[in-house]
Amino acid sequence: MIPTSVILIVSGIACLLLALYAVRRLKPQEGGVQSAWATSDALSATVVLGLMVLFISGIGLILKGIFPEA
Numbered sequence: 001m002i003p004t005s006v007i008l009i010v011s012g013i014a015c016l017l018l019a020l021y022a023v024r025r026l027k028p029q030e031g032g033v034q035s036a037w038a039t040s041d042a043l044s045a046t047v048v049l050g051l052m053v054l055f056i057s058g059i060g061l062i063l064k065g066i067f068p069e070a
Contacts, residue, residue: 008065015058
């Protein structure tokens with residue numbers, strides 16, 4: 001496997017894991033304090049857009065690593 005492909009796949013997995021971690025941290029916990037990133041509509045929208053970018057770029061990086069000719 002080409003080293004560039006490995007780097008792309010690892011970067012894609014890192015993006016997906018970072019996004020999943022952020023989603024788990026933002027999920028409301030019973031008896032816990034609400035995250036500061038979810039206190040207003042503007043901050044929530046910004047977080048959602050950032051998470052969408054992470055998910056889409058992670059999937060794109062993985063696919064580019066698997067299919068380098070496409």
